[in-house]
Amino acid sequence: xxxxxxxxxxxxxxxxxxxxxxxxxxxxxxxxxxxxxxxxxxxxxxxxxxxxxxxxxxxxxxxxxxxxxxxxxxxxxxxxxxxxxxxxxxxxxxxxxxxxxxxxxxxxxxxxxxxxxxxxxxxxxxxxxxxxxxxxxxxxxxxxxxxxxxxxxxx
Numbered sequence: 093x094x095x096x097x098x099x100x101x102x103x104x105x106x107x108x109x110x111x112x113x114x115x116x117x118x119x120x121x122x123x124x125x126x127x128x129x130x131x132x133x134x135x136x137x138x139x140x141x142x143x144x145x146x147x148x149x150x151x152x153x154x155x156x157x158x159x160x161x162x163x164x165x166x167x168x169x170x171x172x173x174x175x176x177x178x179x180x181x182x183x184x185x186x187x188x189x190x191x192x193x194x195x196x197x198x199x200x201x202x203x204x205x206x207x208x209x210x211x212x213x214x215x216x217x218x219x220x221x222x223x224x225x226x227x228x229x230x231x232x233x234x235x236x237x238x239x240x241x242x243x244x245x246x247x
Contacts, residue, residue: 099165113141
């Protein structure tokens with residue numbers, strides 16, 4: 093995970109106040125502390141500096157950084173992308189029916205519609221399920237989650 097730190101540097105006789113954003117690899121960018129930033133609040137200049145570093149380094153997702161205050165500035169991190177369940181034949185999963193949850197329920201993976209070596213696309217990979225309710229369904233990977241615990245009736 094990449095972290096960006098920002099810190100305020102006060103004005104000197106030669107330079108105006110500024111915010112410096114940097115990472116542990118030595119990448120850095122400086123923005124004026126009193127600029128007109130598109131971000132609200134007290135931390136707008138810090139966020140602008142962190143986003144500017146992302147833009148300079150061509151890192152996607154700079155607009156979604158999450159920041160927090162530390163003793164001498166702020167630390168910014170990228171939100172972790174949602175994790176898709178790792179499924180295998182025989183795995184117990186919960187299907188979230190996109191049709192208003194009419195048929196949602198627990199089931200067991202019967203087959204995974206992807207060829208060996210191909211990448212799994214959560215919007216295209218078809219998973220065949222045997223539902224605990226007795227039916228079968230072909231669903232998309234993104235519609236599945238791993239259950240924390242199966243309900244007593246399904247055990």
